[in-house]
Amino acid sequence: MEKTDINSDLYKIRHSLAHVLAQAVLEIRPDAKLGFGPPIDSGFYYDFDLTEPLSTEDLPMLEKRMRQIIKKGQVFEREELGHEEMVERLDKDNQGYKIEQVEDLSAQNEILSLYRNGPFWDLCEGPHVDSTRDIPKNCFSLDSLAGAYWKGSEENNMMQRVYGLAFETGDELKEFKEKRQLAMERDHRKLNIKQHYYAISEEVGKGLPLWLPNGTVIREELEKLAKEKEFLAGYKRVSTPHITREELFHTSGHLPFYEDSMFPPMEMDGERLFLKPMNCPHHHMIYKAEPRSYRDLPLRLAEYGTCYRYEQSGELAGLLRVRGMTMNDAHIYCSPEQAKEELLNVLNLHTQYYELFGLKDFWMRLSLAEKDTGKFVDEPELWQKAETLITEVMEEVGVPYEAVRGEAAFYGPKIDFQVTNVIGREETASTNQLDLVMGKRFGLTYIASDNQEHTPIIIHRAPLGTHERFVAFLIEHYGGAFPTWLAPLQVRVIPVASAFNEYAHGLNDSLFSSFVRTELDDSHDSFSKKIRSAAVAKIPNILIVGENEQAGQTVTWQRYGSKDRKTLAFDAFIELLQEEILKRQDWRTDDQ
RNA sequence: UCCUCAGUAGCUCAGUGGUAGAGCGUUUCCUUGGUAAGGAAGAGGUCGGCAGUUCAAUCCUGCUCUCAGGCUCCA
Numbered sequence: 001m002e003k004t005d006i007n008s009d010l011y012k013i014r015h016s017l018a019h020v021l022a023q024a025v026l027e028i029r030p031d032a033k034l035g036f037g038p039p040i041d042s043g044f045y046y047d048f049d050l051t052e053p054l055s056t057e058d059l060p061m062l063e064k065r066m067r068q069i070i071k072k073g074q075v076f077e078r079e080e081l082g083h084e085e086m087v088e089r090l091d092k093d094n095q096g097y098k099i100e101q102v103e104d105l106s107a108q109n110e111i112l113s114l115y116r117n118g119p120f121w122d123l124c125e126g127p128h129v130d131s132t133r134d135i136p137k138n139c140f141s142l143d144s145l146a147g148a149y150w151k152g153s154e155e156n157n158m159m160q161r162v163y164g165l166a167f168e169t170g171d172e173l174k175e176f177k178e179k180r181q182l183a184m185e186r187d188h189r190k191l192n193i194k195q196h197y198y199a200i201s202e203e204v205g206k207g208l209p210l211w212l213p214n215g216t217v218i219r220e221e222l223e224k225l226a227k228e229k230e231f232l233a234g235y236k237r238v239s240t241p242h243i244t245r246e247e248l249f250h251t252s253g254h255l256p257f258y259e260d261s262m263f264p265p266m267e268m269d270g271e272r273l274f275l276k277p278m279n280c281p282h283h284h285m286i287y288k289a290e291p292r293s294y295r296d297l298p299l300r301l302a303e304y305g306t307c308y309r310y311e312q313s314g315e316l317a318g319l320l321r322v323r324g325m326t327m328n329d330a331h332i333y334c335s336p337e338q339a340k341e342e343l344l345n346v347l348n349l350h351t352q353y354y355e356l357f358g359l360k361d362f363w364m365r366l367s368l369a370e371k372d373t374g375k376f377v378d379e380p381e382l383w384q385k386a387e388t389l390i391t392e393v394m395e396e397v398g399v400p401y402e403a404v405r406g407e408a409a410f411y412g413p414k415i416d417f418q419v420t421n422v423i424g425r426e427e428t429a430s431t432n433q434l435d436l437v438m439g440k441r442f443g444l445t446y447i448a449s450d451n452q453e454h455t456p457i458i459i460h461r462a463p464l465g466t467h468e469r470f471v472a473f474l475i476e477h478y479g480g481a482f483p484t485w486l487a488p489l490q491v492r493v494i495p496v497a498s499a500f501n502e503y504a505h506g507l508n509d510s511l512f513s514s515f516v517r518t519e520l521d522d523s524h525d526s527f528s529k530k531i532r533s534a535a536v537a538k539i540p541n542i543l544i545v546g547e548n549e550q551a552g553q554t555v556t557w558q559r560y561g562s563k564d565r566k567t568l569a570f571d572a573f574i575e576l577l578q579e580e581i582l583k584r585q586d587w588r589t590d591d592q
Numbered sequence: 593u594c595c596u597c598a599g600u601a602g603c604u605c606a607g608u609g610g611u612a613g614a615g616c617g618u619u620u621c622c623u624u625g626g627u628a629a630g631g632a633a634g635a636g637g638u639c640g641g642c643a644g645u646u647c648a649a650u651c652c653u654g655c656u657c658u659c660a661g662g663c664u665c666c667a
Contacts, residue, residue: 053595053596054596055596055597056596056597143661144596144597144661144662145595145596145597145661145662146595146596146661146662146663147594147595147596147662147663148594148595148662148663148664149594149595149663149664152663152664153664154593154594154663154664154665158593158594158595158663159595159663160595160596161595161596161662161663163661163662189660193602193603193604194603202657202658206658260665261665261666307667309666309667311665311666312593312664312665313593315593315664315665315666317660320666320667321665321666321667322667325667327667328667416667427666427667428666428667429667430667431666431667462667465667466667468667469666469667470667494627495625496624496625496626496627497624497625497626498624499624499625500625524621524622524623524624525624525629525630526623526624526629526630527624527625527626527627528626528627528628528629528630529628529629529630530627530628531626531627531628532627532628532629533628533629534628535627535628536628542627544626544627546625546626547625547626548626556626558627563627565626565627
């Protein structure tokens with residue numbers, strides 16, 4: 001992701017606005033304690049610890065004060081201070097958070113500097129504009145209030161964060177707001193209101209979506225796709241239960257490494273049963289159900305497995321974050337010699353999917369373990385081997401990637417596929433792990449050609465992630481206008497007047513018996529109204545029939561979002577449509 | 593889990609300390625000819641829930657639930 005250059009005008013403007021905001025807040029809340037106040041992608045924010053909280057109604061007034069400050073032409077001046085002196089000055093102003101920050105900076109031997117503008121000063125490394133007058137008029141606006149933990153840690157105090165938008169010109173600010181508005185229209189929760197993909201019912205529970213008929217179509221089409229791809233790639237399908245005895249999760253290490261994210265256990269007949277948060281332990285048990293020879297490897301076990309994870313309620317968001325989810329899961333058990341090729345095949349499968357959906361904006365994130373955090377299984381040698389292998393494969397695939405320490409699964413390094421959704425938020429679309437640990441923990445073995453027992457390497461992979469997240473992502477990606485193969489309703493037949501209902505009815509029946517998801521609009525609406533309704537519902541194909549069509553046994557075919565019309569024989573239409581569905585084409589992006 | 597915002601008809605939203613409003617959608621009837629709203633009538637609401645203040649609360653106060661934006665977490 002691009003970062004604004006620290007010496008650019010824009011960075012200086014945003015950074016300086018953060019100081020101006022803090023100054024304005026201190027004017028109305030003199031006892032405010034300052035936290036962090038950095039520039040960000042769309043502007044800036046500043047964190048405050050306040051005895052009397054700000055309300056959104058205060059924002060216009062704060063913004064006005066900011067403009068007044070800017071008009072004064074306050075000059076930014078830098079000063080460098082020693083540790084003692086800086087702490088002393090901050091202490092005098094009662095800025096405890098800043099003192100903590102000074103201690104952290106000093107520990108890293110950073111130079112301590114402050115910036116002063118007018119009556120305000122702040123611990124800061126800069127840079128800033130020369131004078132507040134250099135901040136263009138109308139280039140910013142205060143955006144929202146939010147809570148934010150001090151230093152981003154749940155353990156710490158909750159501060160109040162004020163977000164501001166800021167750009168180099170007022171036009172850019174306006175443009176950003178318009179774009180954001182458009183993006184909000186594509187939010188899957190918003191589209192869901194009209195398109196009815198899923199429902200979340202209070203009676204059923206938070207984070208436990210009910211899939212309505214429309215959403216289920218998309219889910220099942222994805223599942224069909226995955227099953228075909230996996231079949232051709234030599235996967236075997238399996239099926240496993242949702243609840244499981246405690247012992248299995250001790251073996252896997254989910255207890256205690258993952259217990260916080262699991263639903264509390266059910267007690268029965270003196271034993272404890274958990275809802276599974278992942279499918280891996282079960283697949284391992286399937287591996288273990290028979291003795292394995294190197295001739296059985298690689299063994300690829302696939303399942304659309306439903307898992308339950310206890311997410312905190314504030315984290316739940318439509319279909320994007322839920323508590324019950326169905327994963328496009330599979331585990332590949334292989335020998336060390338096979339691991340590289342298997343991993344490569346898995347990554348290639350991802351790129352095939354992404355090409356199919358026309359997703360271009362993605363990158364890979366390599367998540368590695370971090371020592372001594374207690375978050376990862378303690379097998380340094382195996383970790384080392386896994387990380388070397390996975391890095392090699394990443395290099396070979398050639399898709400750009402970014403390595404992050406400390407983000408691995410507790411049993412192995414991860415390759416995540418990161419995508420940016422329409423709202424600009426980064427999401428993990430799928431996650432894949434290379435696991436040298438679990439084979440050993442579960443006592444999985446195979447007899448190799450040397451007639452000795454060996455432990456297989458396990459690759460966890462889920463290219464389509466979970467139905468919940470992936471469908472949400474696709475709804476936003478397509479803006480609710482799906483290609484024919486995915487669309488809940490593929491065709492609507494519209495007679496130009498009721499006199500042609502009978503002919504239209506016949507066409508609709510034929511399509512239906514060819515397994516096309518089709519509907520006849522024989523309502524009493526005017527013809528224009530019917531066209532509009534079909535467009536509003538974003539149905540990919542409409543068929544218009546009237547006198548001409550009836551006479552020639554033809555249909556007039558029109559795509560969603562297009563004014564082009566084509567009149568062709570009905571049989572020819574069915575053939576074309578079936579081919580498009582079978583090949584999973586998108587008429588907007590594929591040449592036909 | 594916490595911070596801020598918001599909950600009025602299926603949806604989008606007005607509104608008032610004194611019997612609840614619009615548009616769209618829906619239902620019924622009339623109408624029907626070629627590309628984004630034909631007409632008429634009707635149904636539809638414990639104004640999120642509980643408690644308090646008041647002669648009277650959808651409106652004011654408190655609590656609670658849900659939702660949205662953050663933070664944290666993450667598929």
